[in-house]
Structures are given as C-alpha cells and as structure tokens.
Amino acid sequence: MSKSSKIRVVVILAVVIALYVIPQSPLTTDNTMRIGLLIALYCTLGLMWNLMAGYTGMVSLGQQIFIGIAGYNVAVFATTFGLPFWAGMFCGAGISVLLSVALSFLLFRMKGMYFAIATWITSEALKIIFTSWEFVNMGGGMTIKLRPYPDVFELYYISLTLVIGAFLVVFFVLNSRIGLGLKAMRDDDDASAAMGVNIFRAKLLCFMISGFVTGLCGALFYINQGSIFPGPGFGISWTVAAVFIVIIGGIGTITGPIVGAIIYVFLSEFLSQYQGYSMIILGVIAIAVILGLPYGIVGTIERKFGFEVLSTRRTMKNLLSGGRANVDYSRGRDLRVSK
C-alpha cells in the first residue's frame, strides 16, 4: 500500500470507530441519535439509488417499492405474528430481491425514461393493492408492535452497521470485474457490449443489490417510525429524497451520498416547520446546486483537485506486479498529467 492510501485507511477507520463510540458519551441525547440514525438510513437510500443511476444509468423512480414492502413485512411479522423485527426485516429484503428479479424484464425491454416510469407505476400499483388489502388493514395502516421496542440507540447502531455494509458492498462491486464493466457501460453502453460486457447481467445484479439493501433500510425507517400507511409507504418522496441526496452529493461518486444525506436530514429537520412548502424549497435548492455545481459537491471537488476519496482505478503497474492491491489511489496524479 502506498503512503497516501495507508493514511486514508487510517482516517476512515478512525471515523468509523468514532461513530460507534461517540454515542457512549454522556452528552449525546435521544435527538442527536435520531438525527444520526436518519443520516445513516438516508445515506444508504442514496447509495443504492446511486448504484443504479450513477453506475448503470438505470434511473429508478420506484425505490419506495422496496421501502414499503419491507416496512409492511416488519409490521405484519411483528404485529400480526408476534415475531422479532429482524425476521420481518430480512423477509422484506428477500421479497424486495424477488421483486427486482420479477421487474427485470423491464430492463430487457425498456431504456431510460421508460424504465423510470415503469418502476414508478409498479409502486403506485402496490400502493393501491395495499390500500384495499384487508390483511394489512387497508388504508388504515398498521402499527408496529414489538416487545421490547428497540430504542433509538439500538436502531442507530443497526443503521450505522447497515450504511457501512452498504458502502462495503458498493466498493466491492465496483472493484470486481462487474464493476469494471459498469464503468465502461457508464461511458458508452453500446461500445461496452461490443467489448463483451454482459449489460443485462450487470444491471440485474445492481438492481438486486439495490432492492435488498433498500429493503433493509425501509424496515429500519419504519421501526423507527412505529407505524406504516400505504400512501407514504409507497410514496414517490422516498425516491425524491434519494435523487436529492445523490445529485447534491455527486452522482456516480462513492462518497457523495454521505454529504447529500447530511444536508438532506438537516434541511428537512429545519423545513419541518414549513409543512407543505418543504418539497418546493428542497427542489429549489437542488436546482440551484445543479446549476452551480453540475457534478454535485463531492463530484466537483474531486474534479477540481483530481482526488478521489475512494477510487476504483486500475493501473497496469499494480495489476502486473502481483500483490493484492488492485486498487490504486493515485488517480489524481494521472488526471492532472492527462489534462
């Protein structure tokens, strides 16, 4: 490992340890824990939308499918069957994967906007089904009953572990051979197919991962919330949040969603006093950022300084010299040489 990559690993580890240790200090309140938990979950939501839109060009407007399905799974498992929350959480995530496989025929047939709209229509259909399905109490929604109910500290730790896991998955995928193909697809999908990249398989893998992790995320959102209704559960605002977070942070960057999620959570806390206007204000902010920083905050900084916090660049030297390091962190230098 080079010196700069060692420093980077140390910094990342320090931040992770801090995130686990800080809540033990007597100064943290339930409210700071709640904010931390929301940032972790929204960051996960953004990461998973980014894995699809930022790396494969699949713009999903249906992430709420996975949120709602998993939320309802938790509610049914806990309230109806008296089972622990993690049972509903993993069952919900599993069903989300199955749904993404079932929806994958859309990937075969539909490109761009058509895929986006098809995912949205699916979520609207689910909303209608759940509103008229007696088993889930129709439009009346469900309360999640758990004994003991996990407290905000417990949920924070689970969410923190989830977001770290989500980062590891994204990083692992991008560093795998499929990730190499994804980067090629992002630049030119026809040409990547002509170089042997199996586009459908790569897209399906990302869609499945996105479904699974977004499902886990949705379950935790609703355990934190305590009750679920079909309207908000399958509401487009989940995807709107994900898009906002990724665009602000920087689409196609690994670390952009962290910045995006922090901004999103603080903004929506602040805007909660302006009920009804908050969506408009978020929209205006998103447009302003897009106009000023077209690559988002992280994307713009990376371009400006030729620096990537987490890079997936392969170099000939590293791959030929053996060693485990097929990740090279020196992209910055390369970028500047080439300009």
Next chain:
Amino acid sequence: MAALLRFEHVDAGYGNVRILEDLSFEAEYGQILGVIGPNGCGKTTMFNACIGHITPTSGHILFDGKDISKFSPAKRVHMGIGRTYQVPRPFENMSVFENVLVSAVHGAGHTERQGARIAEEALGITGLTEKAELIAGSLTLLDRKRLEIARALGTEPKLLLLDEVAAGLIETEIKDIMKLVADLKSKRGLTIVWIEHVIETMVGATDALMCISEGHELLIGDPRAVMDSREVEEVYLGASDEEVNAA
C-alpha cells in the same frame, strides 16, 4: 466449411429504415477481406449487424458455421468477434489501460490480473504503452484509432472487424497500420474484414475485395479485378458526380 463469417441474404437497418438489402458474402479463414463502397452504402451498418447492435429482419449471419443472427453482442464477442468503430468510441473517463482491460476481462474472459497481461501486449502492439495511464478522453485522433484496435485485440478475436482505421491518417501512419494488419494476419492467423475508402494500397493488402453499393454486394473477388472493374468505377463515378452536382 471454408468461411469464418458468412452473410446469407441479410436485410437489416435502423428502425423502419432498411439499409442492408439482401447482402450475401463470405470471409474465409485466415484471409483479409477488404470492403469498399461509397459513403453511406452500409459498410458500417454491416459491422453493426455482425456485432449485434442491430438484428437482421431477414436472412442469416453465420460465424464459424453457427447462426449468430439473434445472439447478444456480448455473446458474439465471446465467440471471437472483435470490432473497431469508425468514429472512435473509447470509454472516455477510463484510462487507456482500463479500456483494454475491459475487453480482456469481459471479452476474452480473463481475470483482471491475466487480462492486464493481454492489455499490456495489445498496448505494445499498437504503440500505446507510454500512454497506458492517460485518460482515454484526452487522446488525439491517431491514438484513439490505435486504442480502437488495441481494445478489439484485447477480446482475443478470431475475426477482427476494422472500420476505416487508416482514414484521416498521414502517409507514414497509414504504412504503420498496414504493417500492423499484415502482422495480425500472418503472425496470429486472424481473419480480418477491413473497411477502407478506396485506397490503391488496399489491393496489395487484401486477399479479396468486396464493393458494396446501396446495401447490396456489387462485386466480390480478386482485389485487382474488383478495383479495375467497370461496375466499381461507375459506383464511385456516380457518387462523385452527385457530390459535384450538390456542390
């Protein structure tokens, strides 16, 4: 079976526009088949049909005796077809090395480590070793054309489809490319289909020559005979007359 690539009465195009009309020809094992024809006659479209960007509406494309007409592009690459693009289409945000790595890993099915060796070799052959770590989007036209060839070689093809790799280059660069293609045939035994605008040198560099006109094979056979034929002369004269009239 003598033909590695065989078109049988192929009709193909974009949407409802038919470009290839009843196109039939063969490229024999280990040979270089040159393809000429006026602008817009469907040469590049023929390559798009070979690699699977478009599917024939009727007729068949056979590779190594197998009907590949309905296969996905990736599958055709795995079987051994490698192509270049007339207007280079590098993966702009990846390095030159990564561009070739994609084809060695996904096209030829190597691990990244093995693929790195294939890529190293392909970059060496095409004279891009020095530029391996540059971002592909920053390359000049000549280097982009070289990268097209390197990337196609990275897939370890049996059949190499070259689309106007010499166009727009100066005399000495053309000589380099000619030599490279001749080496690929003699040293690696590649079968090559090579689209190029009528250049006299194509006669010496190819084993057979085909002239396409309006999506249909006009003439195919001995390069000298095809080049000197009245039909080919007329097609080109007709084309340049129109250009003169339009100007």
